[in-house]
Amino acid sequence: MFARLVAESFVRDPRRKMLTAAALVVGMAVATATLTVALEVGDRLAREFRSLGANLLVTPQSDTLPLEIGGVDYRPVDEGSYLSEANLGKLKMIFWRHNILGFTPFLDVPVSIRGASNGSLATATTLIGTWYEHAVLVPDGTTFQTGASVTHPWWAIQGRWFGERANECVVGATLAATYPGGIAVGKLIYVTAQDTARAQQQTRPLVVTGIVSTGGAEDKAVLVPLAVAQTLSSRPEQFRQLYVSALTKPADALAERDPSTLTPTEYDRWYCSPYISSISFQIRKVLADTDVRPIRRVADSEGRILSRVSTLLWIVTLAALLAAALAVAATSAATVLQRRSEIGIMKAIGATNALVAGIFVAEQLMLATAGGAIGFVFGIALARALGESVFGTPAAPRLVLLPVILGLAAVVAIAGSLIPLRRAAHFDPAPILRGE
């Protein structure tokens, strides 16, 4: 009898339930979309922050003081320590290997360059050996594509990058513009370096394949494949600095502490969180005799801005949930009010308050389930569109949210109709039916 009553009430006069249903669908769609986006926004934004480039710097441990001005190391090649290229694949074997987005070795060589035409001036500059896109052999048998394209994404090239093994180079924009006569793409330049091992000069012709603009010291330098710089400076397989771009979690109280003072459980938690401190610790373990330091300018700003933006987004998400709840509650209340005369008739023919409330609550529950489910589907589509427009990739649907959304819809729909139902319970049927 109760079921039939509810079913009848649910099916009859659908226009009256339109408002509640619409509010449920819209409200729950917004709730689903904002929750889906908020759940993955931290990860997405962290990835966006990697456009700032590398956040870890690896240098040899027992090194002389680098004479670095504006990003170029002016130490002679025979001074200071070097790192070996052979171990770099191990970076993709650490615990947080998937968070290592890229790494690029650098080797600076002081050289002089000269244009191909006769009588062109020799000019002192720096030869920067690096990778642009290089396949690194990882010990597990796979290869990992990395280089400056990942760690220095703001480098803009006119022309194309050098080939990995070719005698090609890319010239910094300032150098290309200020060199007497200019340097253009397709030209040949001669690079001369002091060969310290054999105490003689080594010259090599290089084809200019592009002009690079970085806004940094590279604008005044010549960029070549690492292998070319290594041959010119007689430092096979070696480099001076390694820039690593790692996906990290903003530092919290645990990350600030000294790992040696942690208890074993805390240590495990620290080791298994992608803090910048734990990632640099793991890198130091696989690359012997190195000093791994976070580039604080990037790492600190990243952590702070990231945590602030995600707090803000959670607050906005909370506001969206609140607005959804308010909208559903308000429409549910309106629906109950509209049906006062129906309640009056039910009560006049002997229905108890409990029965009336029961019928309404059951009806609201059915409405909430249907509206919530439809809203969830719309919400997934909305989240996809939102993720697509903001981050370029659609947000993946999360089915875990379905019960949460259905529960929310039910609670809000019932809560919204409770107050007017309670008021309805106090009404005498006679005046209502009279229309007063």
Added chain:
Amino acid sequence: MFARLLWQLLRASRGRLAVALIAVISSAAVISALLNIDFDIDRKLTQEFRMLGANVVIAPRQAAQPAEPGAATPTLSASPSLMDSSVVLGELERNHTPNLIAAAPYLYMVARTTNTPVVVAGTWLDQASKLAPTWKLDGDWITSRAEKTRCLVGRNVAQQFHLAPGAQLELSYLGRSVRLGVAGVVDAGGADDNQIFVNLPVAQGLAGIDGQIEIVQLSVSGTATSISEYSAQLSKALRGYDVRPIRQVTEAEGQLLHRTRLLITSMVILILALTALCVLATMAALAMERREDVGLMKALGGSMLRILGLFLAEVAVLGAAGGLAGCVAGFALSRWIGGRVFGTSITPRWEIVPLTVALMVAVALTGALPLRRLGNVKPAVILRGE
């Protein structure tokens, strides 16, 4: 008469109106708080990005240096890559904007201490904490750019030469030398760790080149367009010099700002739609309850236009009052959120008040539109309760 009727109407149904008013107020509060945050977020975020330090540099538009055989490290006095500090800094002073957070000239040189070469940077040390907010300092900051007896040393330098705050160090360059006390040790996490920072006059005296600087670093807040406008303005004033944004910082900043902004704005729009729906439903319910009153007034001979006007006025007053009260609550809310998220409060934007109130009134009136249908209902039927 109209006003008195309206007043009576509002007073008589206080209880029912209170519920509607609460709905309007909370909607208006959420909307005004979010709009306030949305309007202010650019400024807040660009301030945050100043953590990244300098984003514009001024450098001489240099000619290529002739090769000097054997000399790998650049020698200073012969270098064409210097500029006259009075010209550049004077022009910078004339083009000052409140967006310029910090600016400092730099002169780099490779001096020697205990016969080991080390990079010395001459700058304005009072700007250091603003130009490099991520520096961690052990010891004291140097707060005056005229201080000539103390310096800051990078962490690696301190390690190499066993220096601590309070220690003494001697710098020498081409026969000249200067003795300085260490005020603090800088942990910068980067190339700065390998440098010694002194005030500009000390470095110029040591190098023997008065009034010369190498580059100027600026930290400019604002959006990507306002930063590039400012650097365009500077480069117009400083012909012959190279004014360029540091691309690593400005590009990432612009992109991140755009994405965050887009995300928050689209969420705010969704919330706006929801709160509008909430007010709409409340007002629709209220209007339906007025059916009997309409019937009665019509029976008493009121013209439909007048009756409708009365009820619409009621709804509009409700929307305006709720909107105003909500704005006050919303500003308090946005202050609190600003304090929690950014550590500083968000300045209230007064243009949000008319915007929110107008929105609330418009939505409330839309919600009351079903009343219009009552025009063709016969009073007798309604009064009978059908």
